[in-house]
Amino acid sequence: xxxxxxLDYGSGGRASHRLVADxxxxxxGNPELNRLxxxxxxxxxxxxxxxxxxxxxxxxxxxxxxxxxxAVHGTVNDVSMLGAVPRYLxxxxxxxxxxELATLERVVASMGEAAREAGVLxxxxxxxxxxxxxxxxxxxxxxxxxxIFVDPAPSGERARxxxxxxxxxxxxxxxxxxxxxxxxxxxxxPVVSDAASLNHSIVRLLKAVPEVHVLRDPTRGGLAxxxxxxxxxxxxxxxxxxTAIPVRPEVRGGCSFLGLDPLYLxxxxxxxxxxxxxxxxxxxxxxxxxxxxxxxxxxxxxxxAHPGKVVLKTPLGGxxxxxxxxxxxxxxIC
Amino acid sequence: xxxxxxxxxxxxxLCRDLLDRLRAELSGELRFMEVCGTHTVAIFQSGLRSxxxxxxxxLSGPGxxxxxxHESEVNAFLDLAGKPGxxxxxxxxxxxxxxxKGHNLKSAQADGGxxxxxxxxxxxxxxxxDNPGDxxxxxxxxxxxxxxxxxxxxLMAQAQGxxxxxxxxxxxxxxxxxxxxxxxxxTRIDAFILPxxxxxxxxxxxxxxxxxxHGKAAAITGFEPVDILQALIFLAKCKKxxxxxVANLYRRVVSDAGNAKAREIMAQVFTPSDALWRGIGLIPGxxxxxxxxxxxxxxxxxxxxxxxxxxxxxxxxxxxxxxGRIRPDECPLFKKSCTxxxxxGPCMVSTEGxxxxxxxxxxx
Numbered sequence: 001x002x003x004x005x006x007l008d009y010g011s012g013g014r015a016s017h018r019l020v021a022d023x024x025x026x027x028x029g030n031p032e033l034n035r036l037x038x039x040x041x042x043x044x045x046x047x048x049x050x051x052x053x054x055x056x057x058x059x060x061x062x063x064x065x066x067x068x069x070x071a072v073h074g075t076v077n078d079v080s081m082l083g084a085v086p087r088y089l090x091x092x093x094x095x096x097x098x099x100e101l102a103t104l105e106r107v108v109a110s111m112g113e114a115a116r117e118a119g120v121l122x123x124x125x126x127x128x129x130x131x132x133x134x135x136x137x138x139x140x141x142x143x144x145x146x147x148i149f150v151d152p153a154p155s156g157e158r159a160r161x162x163x164x165x166x167x168x169x170x171x172x173x174x175x176x177x178x179x180x181x182x183x184x185x186x187x188x189x190p191v192v193s194d195a196a197s198l199n200h201s202i203v204r205l206l207k208a209v210p211e212v213h214v215l216r217d218p219t220r221g222g223l224a225x226x227x228x229x230x231x232x233x234x235x236x237x238x239x240x241x242x243t244a245i246p247v248r249p250e251v252r253g254g255c256s257f258l259g260l261d262p263l264y265l266x267x268x269x270x271x272x273x274x275x276x277x278x279x280x281x282x283x284x285x286x287x288x289x290x291x292x293x294x295x296x297x298x299x300x301x302x303x304x305a306h307p308g309k310v311v312l313k314t315p316l317g318g319x320x321x322x323x324x325x326x327x328x329x330x331x332x333i334c
Numbered sequence: 335x336x337x338x339x340x341x342x343x344x345x346x347x348l349c350r351d352l353l354d355r356l357r358a359e360l361s362g363e364l365r366f367m368e369v370c371g372t373h374t375v376a377i378f379q380s381g382l383r384s385x386x387x388x389x390x391x392x393l394s395g396p397g398x399x400x401x402x403x404h405e406s407e408v409n410a411f412l413d414l415a416g417k418p419g420x421x422x423x424x425x426x427x428x429x430x431x432x433x434x435k436g437h438n439l440k441s442a443q444a445d446g447g448x449x450x451x452x453x454x455x456x457x458x459x460x461x462x463x464d465n466p467g468d469x470x471x472x473x474x475x476x477x478x479x480x481x482x483x484x485x486x487x488x489l490m491a492q493a494q495g496x497x498x499x500x501x502x503x504x505x506x507x508x509x510x511x512x513x514x515x516x517x518x519x520x521t522r523i524d525a526f527i528l529p530x531x532x533x534x535x536x537x538x539x540x541x542x543x544x545x546x547x548h549g550k551a552a553a554i555t556g557f558e559p560v561d562i563l564q565a566l567i568f569l570a571k572c573k574k575x576x577x578x579x580v581a582n583l584y585r586r587v588v589s590d591a592g593n594a595k596a597r598e599i600m601a602q603v604f605t606p607s608d609a610l611w612r613g614i615g616l617i618p619g620x621x622x623x624x625x626x627x628x629x630x631x632x633x634x635x636x637x638x639x640x641x642x643x644x645x646x647x648x649x650x651x652x653x654x655x656x657x658g659r660i661r662p663d664e665c666p667l668f669k670k671s672c673t674x675x676x677x678x679g680p681c682m683v684s685t686e687g688x689x690x691x692x693x694x695x696x697x698x
Contacts, residue, residue: 183453242381258453311697316349316559318381320695326674327430327440 005099010129019127023105027112028091028122040123042088045147049084051075052143060107060137062181064174064193065268067140068107072114073197073268074219075144080199081215081271083153083206084146089115090124092141097132107138118197120144149203150210158213159234163302164280166273168201168287169194169295170246171223175265176254185258189250194269201290205273208286214274217267221325224263226272227310228324238310240300240322264325274302343558344380352563357387359570365391365522366569367515367658368562369508370529371398371686376557378695390566393658394681394688396511396614397529399476400427401656401680401687404610406641407475407504408433414471414502414637415439415447421465423458424473426451431683436676455487455501462491462499471633474503474622479531481505481622482596485603488631500633503622506609508532509540510620515657516548523658525569526552527562530584535600537592538582545578555583603628610643612680613652652679655688662689669693 008015025034032040053074060067071091079086091111095104115122152158177193180186198217206212214234218226223245231238247255247262255262269292275283280298287296305311312322342348368374374394377383383392396402412433415422422439429439429451443449448468452458455472462470474484484501491499508529515521528541533554544552551572555565565583572579582590602625609621624632633639646653650672651665662668662681672678674690681689 306697309697312381314379314381315344316346316381316385318384319697320378320381320384321697323694 003101005095005097005101005104005129007097007129007131010095010127016127023101023108024125024127027105027108028115028125030121030123032121032123033125040088042123042145044087044145047148047153048145049079049082049148049153050143050145051078052141053078054139054141056136056139057178058136059181060103062193063177063190065195066107066110067138068110069114070195070268071140071142072111072118072120073195075142076118076120076197076199077217077268077271079144079146080202081154081217082148083150083202083212083215084148085203086118086120086144086146086199088123088145089120090143091122092126093128094135094139095127095129096135096137097129099137104138114197118199150206150212154212154215156214156216156230156233159230159236159238159274159302160213161236161302161304162277163213163274164277164298165227165238165240165300165302166275166280166283166287166296167223167245167299168270168273168293170248170251171218171267171270172247172251172255172262172265174268175222176251176260176262178266179258179260180254185254187250187254191248191250191254194267196269196292198269198271198292201287201292202271204290205283205286209275209279209283211279212273212275212283215271217271219268220266222262222264222266223272224261224310224322225325227322230272230274231310232308235307237303237306237308238300239303239305240310240312242312243315244297244299246295246297260329263322264329277301340558343556343560345560349559349563352560352567353385356563356567356570359567359574360387360389361570361574363389363391364566364570364573365393365524365658366527366566367393367395367523367525368527369395369397369512370532371401371684371688372531372557373527373529373562374398374688374691375686377562378691380559382559382562383695384697386566393523393661394655394691395515395526395658396611396656397477397508397532398684398686399480399506400431400684402506402511402611402613403428403431403475403504403680404612404641405433405644406610408438410502410639410641411439411473412437412442413639414633415442415449416445417637419468421448421450421461421468421470422473423450423452423461423470425475427684427686428473428475432677455484456490459487459491459496459499462496466498469498469500469636471500471502474501474505477506477508477529477532478535478600481604482535482593482600485599488603488628489599491631492628499631500636501631502633502639503604503624504609505604505622506611507606507620507622509536510617511611511614512541512544514614514617516544516550518657520659521657523550524573525550527565527569528552528554530554530556530587533582533584533588533592535593535596537588538580538590541580545580549578551578552580553583554581554588556587610641613646613656616643647678650679652681652689655681662692663696665689
């Protein structure tokens with residue numbers, strides 16, 4: 001095999017076949033995928049949760065992860081947030097002609113490892129190769145399907161006044177890791193992405209506390225945008241205590257340097273949980289026993305004061321809106 | 335400054351004490367303008383605005399560099415962004431500023447324009463080194479804070495003999511804009527909080543006419559709640575005692591003399607010129623153009639760019655907001671046809687603009 005991806009690899013002929021056999025099946029193979037049928041035969045019981053996401057992250061390797069692992073974690077987490085056990089994934093690759101084969105293998109190996117850790121099977125896939133410059137190295141789409149195991153399932157419109165708002169750890173780590181790597185900025189303490197599959201943590205939480213109203217992973221747009229979405233969907237007010245929201249000092253420092261707000265930065269290994277206030281301590285005990293959620297804290301309460309809005313109580317005791325992000329965050333002049 | 339020391343500048347107990355002292359010093363309404371957009375955001379972000387006594391009327395001034403960048407200057411960016419062989423290098427917050435027909439650098443980029451967001455003018459220099467076949471134009475927007483760094487970059491480009499690095503200088507100077515506000519009889523401002531970063535360069539002297547000629551008090555201060563509260567206490571005390579003074583309350587960063595070296599570099603590369611301010615109009619001596627010896631770096635000359643005034647946007651009250659005559663939420667377009675997603679006027683354009691701050695942070 002050539003050491004670079006050629007247009008031939010997307011042709012559907014022998015070259016494609018070799019790529020599938022020598023690389024994809026090596027890292028992602030399982031009895032269903034190995035059959036190489038036109039479609040996968042799945043063994044599932046409803047109700048089901050299904051989600052899809054496309055990963056175009058630049059750079060494709062970053063501190064704490066890479067595009068391959070992220071493509072698994074992201075979709076596994078989206079499916080999990082509906083109170084589901086993710087079971088199967090599909091993945092579609094769009095590869096840029098000239099991509100190093102070794103780079104692709106590193107990405108696919110990372111996907112394989114992430115899928116094994118999450119306990120999901122990649123059962124179908126597709127590869128396209130496009131001329132150099134038509135995409136940036138590698139884009140990956142993953143679709144996931146899972147079985148919902150709680151009734152009613154957590155959902156964005158189920159937040160109610162009196163609910164506690166929990167977050168499972170520090171926010172902004174992934175977003176700043178990506179931005180600082182992209183800009184070639186080295187901070188004194190390196191900022192590392194939190195990318196991880198949260199499905200096992202969700203199952204443990206929901207088995208112990210099935211009364212959870214909302215689960216959501218605050219990815220693009222960060223914590224602030226995600227909580228705004230929930231406030232709007234449920235038509236409630238989310239009151240947050242600024243001092244309670246965990247932000248690592250290195251993330252706070254990096255954001256201050258770049259003129260960014262950590263509350264709007266993407267997270268890939270944290271989730272938000274809304275549940276009746278009386279159950280908050282019980283949920284926190286369960287979460288903190290889990291290494292991925294060890295930093296879980298209560299950051300606020302749902303009220304009916306300003307429906308559809310998120311209000312931040314500042315350390316001084318003042319209040320202000322925490323609005324949804326308009327466009328992407330951009331560094332400022334002064 | 336160490337993190338521990340910085341934390342003392344937003345210590346809640348200290349701020350409560352300072353708020354009590356402020357209440358004690360107030361002798362009626364105090365209409366203060368914070369000239370700089372970073373102060374505007376700091377006052378909202380810290381929640382201080384919701385805690386200030388109701389006698390304090392908080393006005394936002396013309397100190398947000400993005401807000402005051404004139405429509406015709408934005409149109410010049412957009413024209414450049416579409417030119418073959420040109421890479422426009424810019425700070426990120428100019429990307430969404432609307433020019434003609436609502437177009438901005440983001441849409442220019444989507445139309446195929448080459449636009450690169452940089453974190454410093456030195457990054458733009460690197461871009462020019464890496465792309466010798468193209469002309470890199472850095473968009474020189476900002477006040478006295480930014481202009482010296484841009485001037486230093488030009489000196490570096492000159493030393494390196496770099497021919498493909500140019501600057502479109504739309505820099506603006508703060509003191510002439512303050513003069514315009516103070517000369518306007520309809521402007522009802524009691525006192526000013528002066529910009530911390532700009533003052534670090536220009537020092538105290540350029541502000542002295544605020545007190546001496548116009549009889550108003552003013553304070554240079556930092557961006558933490560304690561900084562802002564101590565400035566307000568000083569301004570309230572001045573009003574109560576009928577004193578007009580300009581104070582430097584930010585000595586940990588700003589020396590009274592400012593930064594002579596930065597001013598020297600700025601004066602070497604640039605020379606003052608008249609400039610158009612969005613929402614205000616032409617202010618004599620408030621801009622910076624290239625000094626003759628540095629004309630080779632002037633993108634205006636290279637591309638034959640001319641800047642002309644154009645009529646204000648119908649219904650937009652930004653000029654009155656920038657002059658402290660009305661609050662953002664008193665503008666009929668606020669939150670209706672003018673939002674951060676589709677800004678009509680300059681104050682809604684930048685994240686540091688006063689209308690954008692009201693939109694983003696004001697609970698009700």
